[in-house]
Amino acid sequence: MKQSIEELKQLIDRLEKEHVLSKEEFITLIDNPVPELSEYLFEKARGIRREHYGTDVYLRGLIEFTNYCKNDCYYCGIRRSNRNASRYRLTKDQILACCKEGYGLGYRTFVLQGGEDGYYSDEVLTDIIRDIKIRYPDCALTLSVGERSYESYLAFYEAGADRYLLRHETADQVHYGKLHPPALTLDTRKQCLMELKEIGYQVGSGFMVGSPGQTSGHLAEDLLFLHALQPQMVGIGPFIAHHDTPFAAEENGTADLTLFLLGLIRLMLPAVLLPATTALGTIDPAGRDKGILAGANVVMPNLSPREVRNKYLLYDNKICTGDEAAECRHDIDSRIRSLGYQVVVDRGDFKQITGGKKDVSCEINQSRRIYQP
Numbered sequence: 112m113k114q115s116i117e118e119l120k121q122l123i124d125r126l127e128k129e130h131v132l133s134k135e136e137f138i139t140l141i142d143n144p145v146p147e148l149s150e151y152l153f154e155k156a157r158g159i160r161r162e163h164y165g166t167d168v169y170l171r172g173l174i175e176f177t178n179y180c181k182n183d184c185y186y187c188g189i190r191r192s193n194r195n196a197s198r199y200r201l202t203k204d205q206i207l208a209c210c211k212e213g214y215g216l217g218y219r220t221f222v223l224q225g226g227e228d229g230y231y232s233d234e235v236l237t238d239i240i241r242d243i244k245i246r247y248p249d250c251a252l253t254l255s256v257g258e259r260s261y262e263s264y265l266a267f268y269e270a271g272a273d274r275y276l277l278r279h280e281t282a283d284q285v286h287y288g289k290l291h292p293p294a295l296t297l298d299t300r301k302q303c304l305m306e307l308k309e310i311g312y313q314v315g316s317g318f319m320v321g322s323p324g325q326t327s328g329h330l331a332e333d334l335l336f337l338h339a340l341q342p343q344m345v346g347i348g349p350f351i352a353h354h355d356t357p358f359a360a361e362e363n364g365t366a367d368l369t370l371f372l373l374g375l376i377r378l379m380l381p382a383v384l385l386p387a388t389t390a391l392g393t394i395d396p397a398g399r400d401k402g403i404l405a406g407a408n409v410v411m412p413n414l415s416p417r418e419v420r421n422k423y424l425l426y427d428n429k430i431c432t433g434d435e436a437a438e439c440r441h442d443i444d445s446r447i448r449s450l451g452y453q454v455v456v457d458r459g460d461f462k463q464i465t466g467g468k469k470d471v472s473c474e475i476n477q478s479r480r481i482y483q484p
């Protein structure tokens with residue numbers, strides 16, 4: 112049955128009020144991302160993000176410290192089987208140099224992201240975490256290093272890591288099996304996310320939009336999974352095929368649907384930290400700007416050393432991988448200002464909502480200032 116635009120808007124009104132819809136209702140919205148409805152959604156999403164975060168946009172300095180990975184996800188350009196990937200690892204000194212450069216540029220969150228690389232044992236990684244936190248105690252440290260044991264997660268947390276990103280990618284068992292080899296399971300992924308929450312991390316999850324075999328039913332399940340998880344961060348981006356993977360010939364996801372889902376997520380999880388991702392900027396040159404206007408409040412520029420940036424290619428045509436990446440920081444700042452928002456020098460922690468009021472107790476007590484290039 113075809114819904115009228117008014118009926119669709121009523122669903123969005125209810126999502127704004129109740130923060131959740133049924134699976135069928137989500138499917139109805141996802142199947143109808145017409146421009147009029149998207150605009151209606153984005154306006155509400157901007158209003159909600161403004162309520163919680165004003166016009167602030169938070170920066171995360173991304174340090175891609177290893178592109179070795181023991182896994183073989185079918186969509187990923189640095190999967191183990193890709194013999195054409197030129198592999199690298201950063202030393203502790205190189206990582207600290209990235210932090211130093213980032214700190215000077217106003218970054219107050221560093222994200223250590225890498226493949227699942229056994230070289231970085233718990234001992235090696237905790238040593239790096241400790242050193243970063245000793246040198247930059249006013250900064251938050253986010254890890255994105257995949258599935259590890261509870262003991263490893265706990266050791267990293269005790270060493271000073273504040274946040275952890277682990278996308279679930281798809282909340283549907285069968286679809287998960289189409290994107291990953293049998294060694295990886297959705298149950299393990301969910302178990303890791305629960306353990307990270309239990310330990311006390313600010314947790315981020317998320318999924319690809321338009322991945323091979325994905326249906327609007329899967330996307331609705333993704334939204335319901337995120338609603339149940341109540342993560343502090345959600346990262347979504349369009350699927351983009353990498354030429355050296357089994358999905359080389361698959362169609363890419365679209366910016367429009369990704370933006371629509373960003374808006375829905377803002378209404379569902381009002382205070383969530385929501386990045387306008389690099390993948391969104393890759394599929395559409397204005398994608399990150401549009402992401403901010405659809406309710407996103409975070410950007411994650413690349414702080415990795417220039418010489419390795421073009422080696423961490425999870426998908427084709429990734430932006431900001433060459434010399435131009437250094438300029439990204441200033442470019443992003445002026446683009447954000449032109450949208451009516453401002454990049455701030457701030458850890459950018461999650462703002463808890465209790466009883467309709469914001470509880471900012473997890474925020475570090477420090478003066479926030481507008482970034483001046």
Ligand code: SF4
Nearest residue numbers: 180182184187190226
């Ligand atoms: S998606 Fe992550 S875990 Fe999977 S192969 Fe790529 S880097 Fe490894």
